[in-house]
Amino acid sequence: MTDTDIRPNETAVRLAPAGDAQLRFIGTIHTPWTDRKDCPRQGRHDGPICRLVLDPVWQPALTGLEAYPQIEVLYWLDRSRRDLVTQSPKSDGSITGTFALRSPVRPNPIGVSRVRLVGIDGPEVLVRGLDCLDGTPLIDIKPDRCAFSPQVPPKPGDTG
Amino acid sequence: MTDTDIRPNETAVRLAPAGDAQLRFIGTIHTPWTDRKDCPRQGRHDGPICRLVLDPVWQPALTGLEAYPQIEVLYWLDRSRRDLVTQSPKSDGSITGTFALRSPVRPNPIGVSRVRLVGIDGPEVLVRGLDCLDGTPLIDIKPDRCAFSPQVPPKPGDTG
Numbered sequence: 001m002t003d004t005d006i007r008p009n010e011t012a013v014r015l016a017p018a019g020d021a022q023l024r025f026i027g028t029i030h031t032p033w034t035d036r037k038d039c040p041r042q043g044r045h046d047g048p049i050c051r052l053v054l055d056p057v058w059q060p061a062l063t064g065l066e067a068y069p070q071i072e073v074l075y076w077l078d079r080s081r082r083d084l085v086t087q088s089p090k091s092d093g094s095i096t097g098t099f100a101l102r103s104p105v106r107p108n109p110i111g112v113s114r115v116r117l118v119g120i121d122g123p124e125v126l127v128r129g130l131d132c133l134d135g136t137p138l139i140d141i142k143p144d145r146c147a148f149s150p151q152v153p154p155k156p157g158d159t160g
Numbered sequence: 161m162t163d164t165d166i167r168p169n170e171t172a173v174r175l176a177p178a179g180d181a182q183l184r185f186i187g188t189i190h191t192p193w194t195d196r197k198d199c200p201r202q203g204r205h206d207g208p209i210c211r212l213v214l215d216p217v218w219q220p221a222l223t224g225l226e227a228y229p230q231i232e233v234l235y236w237l238d239r240s241r242r243d244l245v246t247q248s249p250k251s252d253g254s255i256t257g258t259f260a261l262r263s264p265v266r267p268n269p270i271g272v273s274r275v276r277l278v279g280i281d282g283p284e285v286l287v288r289g290l291d292c293l294d295g296t297p298l299i300d301i302k303p304d305r306c307a308f309s310p311q312v313p314p315k316p317g318d319t320g
Contacts, residue, residue: 011220013217015184015217017182018182018183018184019182019184020182020183020184020185020236020297021182021183021185021236021238021297022177022178022179022180022181022182022183023178023180023181023182023183023268024175024178024179024180024242024267024268025180025181026267026268033317037315038315038317039315039317040315040317040318041315041317041318042305042318044318047317057173057175057245058245058258058259058267060171060245060246060257061245061246061257061258061259061260061267062257062259062260063246063255063256063257063260064256064257064260064261065257065259065260067260068260072272074268074270074272076180076181078181082184085217085218085220085221086220086221086223095223096223096224097220097221097222097223097224097225098218098221099218099221099222099225099300099301099302100221100222100223100224100225100227100228100303101224101302101303102302102303102305106300106302107184107186107218107299107300108183108184108186108234108299108300110234110270110299110300112232112234112272112302112305113305114305131317137180137181139267139268139270140259140266140267140268140270141259142259142261142262142266142272143260143261143262145202145262145272145273145274155197155198155199155200155201157193157198157199157200157201157207157291158200158201158202158204
């Protein structure tokens with residue numbers, strides 16, 4: 001579960017095992033990066049093509065996704081420790097709260113990336129803009145909120 | 161687990177129980193909406209103030225968050241069914257894949273909202289822009305990727 005040692009001034013907390021809700025992995029992400037040190041810190045929209053390979057049962061759930069030039073990808077950062085409340089990413093003794101960082105080290109290590117949709121090929125979605133390791137478990141795909149228009153009329157709370 | 165009936169042309173799949181990874185709720189979201197029909201379909205940055213109430217153990221993890229005018233909030237849509245691969249949100253028989261919608265009905269019902277940070281008061285974070293029900297479990301807070309500058313130098317993959 002852990003792949004980082006604690007640096008000076010970082011703080012871990014003791015926690016009971018997580019078990020409030022269960023995730024189901026829906027596929028696997030394939031990227032060029034097999035070692036954490038090679039991953040970019042932030043994905044770039046001119047970065048290499050990465051492949052989201054869905055379990056076949058979910059292939060019909062891609063219907064209509066091709067209309068969106070940008071999509072959000074959620075994935076599970078399965079090698080990250082989950083018990084740090086403060087971190088010192090510069091290793092200089094300064095501290096930052098976990099929720100003020102986009103570090104993979106967080107109580108629920110879910111990565112959220114907005115990526116460019118390059119194409120869809122059967123159960124595979126090709127994108128640019130990811131920064132995660134090859135083999136990262138995929139948990140969701142959504143149209144990007146910036147590009148998204150709901151398919152249905154507004155509800156009462158939508159009007160000011 | 162389910163709160164919606166299947167409409168014409170919607171497709172559900174049979175799935176084994178989810179259990180690939182476990183979430184830990186970090187707090188609770190308080191909003192003005194206690195019934196799904198009153199929730200806005202999309203949050204607005206001029207919408208009402210909502211409160212993210214953290215479990216006290218996570219309060220130090222907010223250190224530094226005040227610097228970000230926009231934050232991302234992840235939450236668990238605990239009343240949604242998880243087995244639909246296609247949906248018909250207009251109820252007109254047209255179908256759209258689950259991954260081409262931002263519907264709460266999805267294999268891993270995680271909501272991602274970009275919201276305006278209004279203030280931080282101890283373990284409570286005040287925001288505008290949410291659209292979820294009162295009592296929704298909170299799973300993560302991150303600086304918004306658009307506003308975020310990493311605190312550390314680029315890594316090899318960051319340069320083109």
